[in-house]
Amino acid sequence: MSNNERWDFAKGPEPLIHRIHNYPARFPAFIVTEALSYAEEKGVKVKTMADVFCGCGTTAVEAKRNNKDFWGWDVNPVATLITRTKCGSYNDEKLEKHFEKIKDDFSRIRISKKEIEGVHARIRYWFHDEKIRDLLKLRSAICEGISAPSPYRKFFLCAFSNILKPTSRWLTKSIKPQIDPNKRPFDVIDSFEHQFNQMRKATKNNPVAHNYNPVIRVCNGNFLATRPTDPFVDLIITSPPYVSSYDYADLHQLSLLWLGFLQDYRELRKDMIGNRYGVNTVENSVMSKLPKAAKGIRDSLMEKDQHKANAVAKYFLDIEKSMMKCASLLHRNGMAVFVIGNTEYKGVEIDNAGHLESCMRSTGFKHIEKISRKMSLKTLTPYRDSIGRFTKQTGQKEVYAKEFIVVGQKR
Ligand SMILES: C[S@@+](CC[C@H](N)C(=O)[O-])C[C@H]1O[C@@H](n2cnc3c(N)ncnc32)[C@H](O)[C@@H]1O
Incomplete structure (x- = not known):
C-alpha cells in the first residue's frame, strides 16, 4: 500500500456547483480531476468517463467540465435528480x-x-x-x-x-x-x-466547454441490474457505499415523499448495495463463494451478531458483482478508480478496501494499487456524538479518519 499526497488535499476551492444540494458521502471534486490526470499519465486515452454509483454527480460535473462524455447510475432518484440538475445548462x-x-x-x-x-x-x-x-x-x-x-x-x-x-x-x-x-x-x-x-x-460560475459539448447520460436504477453489451468507457471513478454506512432511504425520505418518487421510501433499500434487505435469504452455498479474507470477517462477526454478519457478507458479494460489471464496462487498459473507507463493528474491522482490491484481482484488473488518503473534509469533524452528529471533539466515536483510493486497469 502506498501513500501519495496528490490524493490528500485539494489545490484550490471547489466550484460552487458541487454544493447546491446536500448529499451524504459526496467525495471532493479534486479526486476526480486527480484521477483523470493519473489515468492520462498512465497512457489511458479518456473520451468517456463513468460513475456507477454517481450520488450527487461529482464525477459527472467534472467529466463535463473536462470535455468528457459521461455515463452514470444511481438507484436513488434524489441522487439522479441532483446530478442531472448540476449537469444542465441554463439561461x-x-x-x-x-x-x-x-x-x-x-x-x-x-x-x-x-x-x-x-x-x-x-x-x-x-x-x-x-x-x-x-x-x-x-x-x-x-x-x-x-x-x-x-x-x-x-x-x-x-x-x-x-x-x-x-x-x-x-x-x-x-x-x-x-x-x-x-x-x-x-x-x-x-x-x-x-x-x-x-x-x-x-x-x-460553471462555464460549459466551448469546443465540445459532452454527452452526459444519467440512469436511475440498480447498477447491478444493467446489462452492458460492449465495453464503452475509458475511466470509471466511483465510491461504492460502505458497508452499513448511510441509509439513503432514511436520509432522503423527505425528498422521496415530497417529490412523489416512492410511496414507501423504505423500498429504496431493496436495490441498494450493502442494505440489509433480504439478507436472511443469502444461502450458505453463495456465502461459500466469498474470498478467504471476507469469509474471515464474516466469521468474526458471526460471534457478535449473526444478522450483521450476513449483511456484511451480502455487501461483499454485491461488491464482487459490481467489480465484474465495472470490468465489462471498460475498454481494454481502461482504468477504474474507487474511493472507499473501512468501517468497524463491535471491535471487528470491516476491510471494505481490502475486499474491493481482492475482487479487482479476481475480475480482470491489473496494475492494482491501494493508496491511503487523508480525508481533507472530514478530518475537521471526524467524530460522531451520541446522537450521530459530526463533531470535532476527540473522545467521541471516530468515523473515517482516512480512506483508500484503489486503482486498477482492465487486462
Ligand atoms: C458513496 S455514495 C456516492 C457519492 C458520490 N461519489 C458523490 O460524490 O456524490 C454511493 C451511492 O451509491 C448508490 N447506490 C447504492 N446501491 C446502488 C446500486 N445497486 N446501483 C446504483 N447505485 C447504488 C447510493 O444511492 C449512493 O448515492
Whole structure:
C-alpha cells in the first residue's frame, strides 16, 4: 500500500456547483480531476468517463467540465435528480423569469385544510401544518408553471428538495432521522429564495466547454441490474457505499415523499448495495463463494451478531458483482478508480478496501494499487456524538479518519 499526497488535499476551492444540494458521502471534486490526470499519465486515452454509483454527480460535473462524455447510475432518484440538475445548462434570464413566476403563483395558490390533512403520514410527522401548506403551494407553483421535460423544472425541484430539511422538524446535521423538539423551522419561501440564489450563482460560475459539448447520460436504477453489451468507457471513478454506512432511504425520505418518487421510501433499500434487505435469504452455498479474507470477517462477526454478519457478507458479494460489471464496462487498459473507507463493528474491522482490491484481482484488473488518503473534509469533524452528529471533539466515536483510493486497469 502506498501513500501519495496528490490524493490528500485539494489545490484550490471547489466550484460552487458541487454544493447546491446536500448529499451524504459526496467525495471532493479534486479526486476526480486527480484521477483523470493519473489515468492520462498512465497512457489511458479518456473520451468517456463513468460513475456507477454517481450520488450527487461529482464525477459527472467534472467529466463535463473536462470535455468528457459521461455515463452514470444511481438507484436513488434524489441522487439522479441532483446530478442531472448540476449537469444542465441554463439561461440566466429564463431562470429569473421562472423564479418570479413561481413566487407570484405561490402567493395566489390556496390550499385547503383537507389537502393538508391528506398528505402522507410521514410528511405530517416531520412538518408543521403551516409548512406543509406552503410546501404544497410551492410544489404546485413549480409543477404547474413549468412543463415536465424541461430542465428548468428539474432545477426548481432540486431547489425544493434541498429546503425540505431546514423547513422541517428534522434535527439539523443528524445522520439519524429524529425530531428536534426545540427547532424553529425556516420559512419556506425565504429558504427557497436563498436556495435559488445559491444555485443561480453556481450555474453562472460553471462555464460549459466551448469546443465540445459532452454527452452526459444519467440512469436511475440498480447498477447491478444493467446489462452492458460492449465495453464503452475509458475511466470509471466511483465510491461504492460502505458497508452499513448511510441509509439513503432514511436520509432522503423527505425528498422521496415530497417529490412523489416512492410511496414507501423504505423500498429504496431493496436495490441498494450493502442494505440489509433480504439478507436472511443469502444461502450458505453463495456465502461459500466469498474470498478467504471476507469469509474471515464474516466469521468474526458471526460471534457478535449473526444478522450483521450476513449483511456484511451480502455487501461483499454485491461488491464482487459490481467489480465484474465495472470490468465489462471498460475498454481494454481502461482504468477504474474507487474511493472507499473501512468501517468497524463491535471491535471487528470491516476491510471494505481490502475486499474491493481482492475482487479487482479476481475480475480482470491489473496494475492494482491501494493508496491511503487523508480525508481533507472530514478530518475537521471526524467524530460522531451520541446522537450521530459530526463533531470535532476527540473522545467521541471516530468515523473515517482516512480512506483508500484503489486503482486498477482492465487486462
Ligand atoms: C458513496 S455514495 C456516492 C457519492 C458520490 N461519489 C458523490 O460524490 O456524490 C454511493 C451511492 O451509491 C448508490 N447506490 C447504492 N446501491 C446502488 C446500486 N445497486 N446501483 C446504483 N447505485 C447504488 C447510493 O444511492 C449512493 O448515492
